[in-house]
Amino acid sequence: MELEERVDEDVVISDVCDIILQHATHHFSVYIDYVRNQVYQEKTYSQLMEKNPHFHAVLCRLQELPQCQRLPFMSFLLLPFQRITRIKMLIENILKRTEEGSEGEENASKALDVVSKIIQECNREVGRMKQTEELIHISSKIEFDKIKVGVALCRDVIFSWVRPCAVMSSSHGCGPVP
Structure with missing residues (x-):
């Protein structure tokens, strides 16, 4: 105006x-x-x-x-x-x-x-975002016995983890991305 x-x-x-x-x-x-x-x-x-x-x-x-x-x-x-x-x-x-x-x-x-x-x-x-996409793609291809590999997106931060038989979550709206 x-x-x-x-x-x-x-x-x-x-x-x-x-x-x-x-x-x-x-x-x-x-x-x-x-x-x-x-x-x-x-x-x-x-x-x-x-x-x-x-x-x-x-x-x-x-x-x-x-x-x-x-x-x-x-x-x-x-x-x-x-x-x-x-x-x-x-x-x-x-x-x-x-x-x-x-x-x-x-x-x-x-x-x-x-x-x-x-x-x-x-x-x-x-x-x-391209790196995040790549990370998600790669993590979906990785398979381990008795552990869970995941990626979490939380606001502008990317977290990855490897945990024995557990899925990570939190109350901040963050969580695993398939």
Whole structure:
């Protein structure tokens, strides 16, 4: 809304980086959660396409609509991460054209720093999720007599254990992952 108000004030917008900075600082952390779970979104989509003929038919029909520009559904799942990387490029270009030492340069530099950190965290989380997936896959393949090997996911921490004939659980919402 702030951007629309700024356009209403003057069609020539002198600075948007202050708005980006404010939103990036307070609201862009959702990108991290979204990107972290992207692998699961893709798996769920693939499973639904394979196992649910009605879902498959509806999605194919939707993809043919002019609003979708014949783009596959998967391309829409990528849009949020593409958007934040485009915002970073926008800020970099604004920074190149902003007067040194000005308030605009300060806003652009701060916004670039915050957005860059969010992108780095997104990339880090994608790596962590891939490692977690790998760990779960490997642990499901390991078999031992008289012991249970497991992996627990608890908030952002991965635990693994080997216990004689026991399954670990806790009251914190952590527990074994098959």
